[in-house]
Amino acid sequence: MGTKTSINPYTGKKIDSFKTHTKTEVKEILSQADKRFYKWRETSYSERKKLMLAAALELKKNKKEYAQTMTNEMGKPIKQAIAEIEKCAWVCEYYAEHAEKQLSNETIKTDAHKSYVSYEPIGVVLAVMPWNYPFWQVFRFAAPALMAGNIGVLKHASNVFGSALNIEKVFKRAGFPEYCFTTLKVGSDMIEEIIENPIVKAVTLTGSGPAGSSVASIAGKNIKKSVLELGGNNALVVLNDCDIDTTIDTCVQARFQNTGQSCIAGKRLLVDASISEEFIQNLIKKVRELKSGDPMDEETYIGTLAREDLAQDLEKQVSATIQAGAKLEIGGKRQNAYFEPTVVSSVTSDMAMFKEETFGPALSITTFETIEEAIELSNTSKFGLGVSIFSENIEAAEKLAYRFDEGAVFINELVKSDPRLPFGGVKESGYGRELSNHGITEFVNRKTVYINK
Template sequence: MITSKNPYNGEEIAQIKEFDQADINKALDLADNTFKTWRETSYKHRSELMMKAAEELKENKQEYARMITLEMGKPISQSISEIEKCAWVCEYYAENAEKHLENEIIETDADTSYVSYEPIGVVLAVMPWNYPFWQVFRFAAPALMAGNIGVLKHASNVMQSAENIQKVFERAGFPKGCFQNLPISSSKVEGILRDKRVKAATLTGSKPAGSSVASIAGEEIKKTVLELGGSNALVIFKDANIEEAVKTCVQARFQNTGQSCIAGKRLIVHEDIADSFIKKFKEQVSELKSGDPSEEDTFIGVLSREDLAEDLEKQVNDSVEQGAKIVLGGKRKGTYFEPTIISNVTKEMPIFKEETFGPAISITTFKDDEEAVSLVNYSDFGLGVSIFTEDVGRAKRLVPMFDDGAVFVNELVKSDPRLPFGGTKISGYGRELSAHGIREFVNRKTVYFNSYW
């Protein structure tokens, strides 16, 4: 049995029976057989069903959001926003998938030559708990619209949300087997990934998990897309609009109680404005309401598990021992960790070098543009960076210098169905969302016609 517990009060929510090998085989048989017919359906039909999925999400967002909050502690207002964003990605691909996958005509010596984009089959999605709906839907919406089939191995602490996701597609009228949740432990992932009925895999999670899945898939010569977290920098240049930058940076670090791969985790501030920026930043962070995640005005909830809070506590304490200074917070009680600001941080400290998954942010100062870029790129991660400046010329000049998969100017890094999402270095490879994302799990088929008549 897989046990689900409320991280806010420790109460058991449910126990879910884990699939055995017979259950897994039955699910993969259904997925494989469904693909044979689903791949032949029209974009119009798929679009109608995907629109119904969006309607289902919007109509029952309270039901789905409540379970997110109960299972992993996300403040309820943010859980509702997550469900609404899932509806958006469903609508986006319902409206744009056919255009993204239309034949690409290429002029050659042939009478006609083009590239077609065709589905590949059953795709395994291994997903994390921090955005239990969004991480799945940003894979599922394009995958199903491309004609593929999805099977989900979700994090063990959000198994009821996983069941709810399957319910969304069933309620929308998708054929049985188009999308299935597999309630299994991580130990069963390898067998599924090696199964010939599974053609590819996508994973969002930690570096060890990504490395394991990529290694197995590599042995089987199967395509993978990996999104493995980040340590995004928020770079505040001397000419930045401080009021707006502070407001944006508070959201960038502390939404979802800091449990986000694309959260801004390293504040890198020009030394001439550091004192005034930190003062205003501390004031706004101090005003964030902590409390029961089920209450609408709560902004800071709890971490999803106590061991995660303990990990963050160690990163903070170890950095302080090396000379960092706590400006605000720094204390833990069970799964709750205070919103925390730490200054005097150097690039060798854990809170700078490692990914911090919770409501704590480091502050490092810089003297010039070159040093700012160097500090950003020093990280082993490469998911995204936000820069704040009023100088458009500077922004355009610096964008190519960052190693990350995304650069946002005067805005927090965020995922948008219209834009490709993904990282570099140990943040992973491949892209999700937009036309780039839907083309990750397709056969790019070259077609060449010559006539002899």
């Protein structure tokens, strides 16, 4: 039995140590989860709804407790951490209210006396989740999975085991039966064996491309369903007829919230050359106003990155981009796990900050002359999670939406996840969808029922 230690990235001090589960313990947890499934799938939607609403209430009631653990473990500013917990309550409420209708039998007229599709749970589903949104990434899987009658087991990032255990605590406090949702305290080296266990029927992963590729290959080898939500390099496409002040506010939030540690952050700012000078200068003023500091301070907007090595990686990307000829407008300095809010202009498509996903508070700026060039620049990415287009001419912008190779197009808004809308990407941003009715049907058996007299 080993241990995993969590370190506060702001103070550098140890928070806690967690004894990891042994292989024997993991097998026992999976066995108990499997037994629970055959009872859980028999429960009514009204019973599941009652429990899921209780989970939402628990999240709201103890949001500060859960948010503080999150902030201590990965440095998220406390106000943003509380907002994350509140969003988790929303997704619980959403599926509590809508799951039954979303999974109701779909009657299809054929030559049969009666024929329909039923949506039935498949069993134990493994969730492999990252540290950047320690609660939200998990709940957007767990709420629909449990409401569908499935069982959830979580392999969370090792630096947020406290949050992982808190999520398990939420479901226990809400009254869910034991083993409906369980945290596996294991390292990445155990994932393959867990997926290969016949009890596990499917896997969902939010994380990096290499992690997704590995999990997908293991799942594929074992003929198991997988859903992947991977990296992103979203463009913020600013047309010359935009509302400059409003657009700047949105772009700053899109890039710098969660200290820039988000797959759906706007990372590449593409701005029309005719307004670029004014736009960049006003943007820099807004970035300069962002308050950095103690993540536990409610006034803090920029905290630390989750680990010092992540800040070092960002530092290398920014340095390489500047050395290649880009201009540092503001920021660029690192201290331990803290990285200054940074803006780099004159970035071309062959530079590191354009080609690679930057996971931290650093924004690259590239100018374009025509909308054709803007679309080409946006699509010149191996990722395809989302894009934001800013224009006063909404009808014209909407007509451009289909030309962007993305899972989502947001006009005059940052890319964000919403329980009511499907969420996911194309290309190397993954496959499958989370949230909405599309998400809840990812892990069900779409069963054809055909009846003749």
